[in-house]
Amino acid sequence: MAREVYAWAVKRKVKGIALNQVFLHIASWAGPDGFCKFRSVRDIAEAVRCSERTVQRALDRLEAPVSEGGLGLIRRVSRYHANGAQRANGFVLVGYQPGLGLGDSLSPTGCQFDAGGRGQTVTPDSNKDSGKKDSPLNPPSQGRPRRAMPCDWQVPPVEGLPAWAHTMASQWPDDAYAAQGEAFQQKALGHGLRQADWNASWAAHVQKVHEQVMRSAKPGGLYAVPAPTVAVPLPLPSPVLAQEREDTHSNQLREALQRDLPSRMWERFFAPSAYLFADPGLKVICPNQSVRDWLETNATVRLRKAGDLVRPGLLWVTFEVEVRTGPSVQSDLRRAD
Incomplete structure (x- = not known):
């Protein structure tokens, strides 16, 4: 552990138990240059004693810029084996400057890590590889944003x-x-x-x-069947039954979201879900776990702001997956109304 790096991290005063523990764990493994060579999601989860999903969400929040509702405190650096397989991520502590213990909004000017050769110096914002074609064997330059x-x-x-x-x-x-x-x-x-x-x-x-x-593959099967030569679209999820309980405010929220969002994003994640207002919050009922996780990770702030415009004073947004137990679910929901 580099004491100066850890002391700098403690002074950031990250709010939230999981966020703070994940951030301090990365800082505890960082070298004097502010770079943490390798910590997988599983390693971090075992160390801070929480689920891998909780760690992934914390890393996303720590990496996302402040303008997008994040903290902007780390930058993940992809690392690869010689055969192209991805290794555990490295982490840059954004804003830390070696020797100063302080930082502005920039990443460290350089850091040491093993990226195919011992002791290679890499500048996270370097564009020296910008002329090369990206591939798993020749990964994109570290300055390219991960999205x-x-x-x-x-x-x-x-x-x-x-x-x-x-x-x-x-x-x-x-x-x-x-x-x-x-x-x-x-x-x-x-x-x-x-x-x-x-x-x-x-x-x-x-x-x-x-x-x-x-x-x-089944024994005796065809091993050289031509694979699809066109892009394969992912089927859109079916709307949840809970949409029958939506009210006028729900419809207003839907209209605002559909107007402001890209059509593909609206159709895949927002349209199939239901939006139920219950003072002082909004409950979002999702068609499956995948949609729930995506909305909670990427749309919580957007939904809170849009919901507050429809019904001022909105304080929270929660996400649930609709459970369908049989053909009688729809009639039961109607009777409950």
């Missing part, structure tokens, strides 16, 4: 993969490419994952699951 998966992202065609990934995917059984693509997208959206290049991450995923896909 959540766009709502309109689609699995790229097999022909668009790097040669090594194309060779693997073209051997997969029929429909395996589409199924893996849907699982990859659901995980990214559900956990609020962030990457600098989602297509490169997908190519790395193809390599990671190749042996598993081939082992799961």
Whole structure:
């Protein structure tokens, strides 16, 4: 532990038990330059004794800029093995300056970590690799921002993969490419994952699951069935039954959200959910866990602000997944009204 780094982190006075514990844990593993070489989500969860999902949410909040409702205190740095597989993330303490213990809004000027060669100095905001093509074997420069998966992202065609990934995917059984693509997208959206290049991450995923896909194929099956050559869209979730309990304020909120949001984002996450006002808060009923996690991670602030315009004095927003136990659910909901 670098005492100066840890002392700097303590002075940030991060509010929230989970946020503070995750932040201080990263700081405790950071070197004198303010860079934490490697701590996986699992490592952090075991150390601070909370779930991996709680750690992921805390990391997203710590990394997001203040303008987006975050704290802007860390920056994740992707690290890769020589074969392209992703290693545990590194973390830059944003604002810390070696030797000063203080910081402005900038990251450290340089940090030491093992990125394919011992003792290599990397500047997080460097654009020295900007002319290279991004891929898992040649990851994007560390200065590129990591962003959540766009709502309109689609699995790229097999022909668009790097040669090594194309060779693997073209051997997969029929429909395996589409199924893996849907699982990859659901995980990214559900956990609020962030990457600098989602297509490169997908190519790395193809390599990671190749042996598993081939082992799961039925004996005697076709191993060279052409994979889809067009982007594979993810089916939209069905609207929740709780929409029948919405009132005039709910409709006003829906109109405001639909007007301000991109169409794909509205259709996938906001339209299928129900918005029920209960003073002094808003309860959002979601169609599945993936939508719930995405909305809670990415839209809590937006919903609180939009809801307050519809019904001033809104204090909280909660998220639930609608539980459907059988065909009688819809009639039961109607009787409850």
